[in-house]
Amino acid sequence: xxxxxxxxxxxxxxxxxxxxxxxxxxxxxxxxxxxxxxxxxxxxxxxxxxxxxxxxxxxxxxxxxxxxxxxxxxxxxxxxxxxxxxxxxxxxxxxxxxxxxxxxxxxxxxxxxxxxxxxxxxxxxxxxxxxxxxxxxxxxxxxxxxxxxxxxxxxxxxxxxxxxxxxxxxxxxxxxxxxxxxxx
Amino acid sequence: xxxxxxxxxxxxxxxxxxxxxxxxxxxxxxxxxxxxxxxxxxxxxxxxxxxxxxxxxxxxxxxxxxxxxxxxxxxxxxxxxxxxxxxxxxxxxxxxxxxxxxxxxxxxxxxxxxxxxxxxxxxxxxxxxxxxxxxxxxxxxxxxxxxxxxxxxxxxxx
Numbered sequence: 001x002x003x004x005x006x007x008x009x010x011x012x013x014x015x016x017x018x019x020x021x022x023x024x025x026x027x028x029x030x031x032x033x034x035x036x037x038x039x040x041x042x043x044x045x046x047x048x049x050x051x052x053x054x055x056x057x058x059x060x061x062x063x064x065x066x067x068x069x070x071x072x073x074x075x076x077x078x079x080x081x082x083x084x085x086x087x088x089x090x091x092x093x094x095x096x097x098x099x100x101x102x103x104x105x106x107x108x109x110x111x112x113x114x115x116x117x118x119x120x121x122x123x124x125x126x127x128x129x130x131x132x133x134x135x136x137x138x139x140x141x142x143x144x145x146x147x148x149x150x151x152x153x154x155x156x157x158x159x160x161x162x163x164x165x166x167x168x169x170x171x172x173x174x175x176x177x178x179x180x181x182x183x184x
Numbered sequence: 185x186x187x188x189x190x191x192x193x194x195x196x197x198x199x200x201x202x203x204x205x206x207x208x209x210x211x212x213x214x215x216x217x218x219x220x221x222x223x224x225x226x227x228x229x230x231x232x233x234x235x236x237x238x239x240x241x242x243x244x245x246x247x248x249x250x251x252x253x254x255x256x257x258x259x260x261x262x263x264x265x266x267x268x269x270x271x272x273x274x275x276x277x278x279x280x281x282x283x284x285x286x287x288x289x290x291x292x293x294x295x296x297x298x299x300x301x302x303x304x305x306x307x308x309x310x311x312x313x314x315x316x317x318x319x320x321x322x323x324x325x326x327x328x329x330x331x332x333x334x335x336x337x338x339x340x341x342x
Binding site: 030031061069 | 199200202203204207208255271280282287289308
């Protein structure tokens with residue numbers, strides 16, 4: 001898992017920093033919940049931005065509401081980031097679909113999109129975001145999870161609720177469409 | 185904490201309080217525009233010692249040091265003589281107050297020449313204790329709207 005921009009962690013893994021805050025927040029400790037909100041917002045924002053390109057603020061807000069509403073049901077605080085990713089991707093895709101104009105992409109080749117790389121802060125350049133914005137939402141989601149989050153196809157399939165074969169074909173089209181959008 | 189460190193999107197404590205309301209299953213949450221400048225509204229909301237007894241029914245006194253701070257100890261004294269310790273986080277546009285039993289929150293952002301103001305009240309998920317009856321009837325949207333109205337009235341006086 002590649003997690004960036006979670007704030008000051010003093011060298012500890014982000015889920016180790018988050019775990020005591022999660023437990024306290026689950027007990028209704030509002031101050032801990034507030035600190036957890038500060039900790040996770042950059043991660044949620046980073047996931048939402050490339051998927052819900054034009055609705056990032058709404059996607060972040062809806063994701064955070066869903067995450068904090070569901071927090072009491074999270075049994076293992078160490079699983080926080082994986083669980084947040086599931087919730088956030090679902091909300092970001094839902095938000096992006098509200099405004100997206102879906103267009104079928106012509107399959108070309110399977111070359112990995114060289115442009116799709118985050119900088120050290122986990123942020124995508126405006127050019128990349130612009131290219132992503134021209135892709136159908138389902139392609140954006142699969143590209144973000146596979147290329148930026150580095151997840152394997154089975155995990156991406158589980159996250160998006162589709163068959164692994166569907167991820168493979170979407171990824172093929174997504175890479176082709178990204179290359180096309182990137183080269184414009 | 186300040187308004188930029190709490191920010192996502194354009195930086196909005198009111199949106200943040202909405203998330204907290206969802207997480208805390210807040211029994212009271214209200215959000216309204218007040219037609220007064222942010223500085224004037226927040227001057228009331230952040231003056232906890234002087235103003236909170238005017239804003240919260242049955243609260244006689246709220247002893248807290250002045251100014252912003254994180255995890256500041258405070259003491260609430262209720263009308264029947266009930267005392268309860270609170271911990272307070274106060275920053276520009278952002279206030280959380282928490283005891284063993286309840287949580288209160290306020291948030292504000294400038295909106296044009298007015299202010300968007302939000303208030304939150306929640307009980308903590310522990311076994312009901314006798315003192316909680318006091319807070320039960322402080323909750324609800326109607327109570328929230330009344331709170332915002334009182335904030336506006338107090339700000340109008342300044």
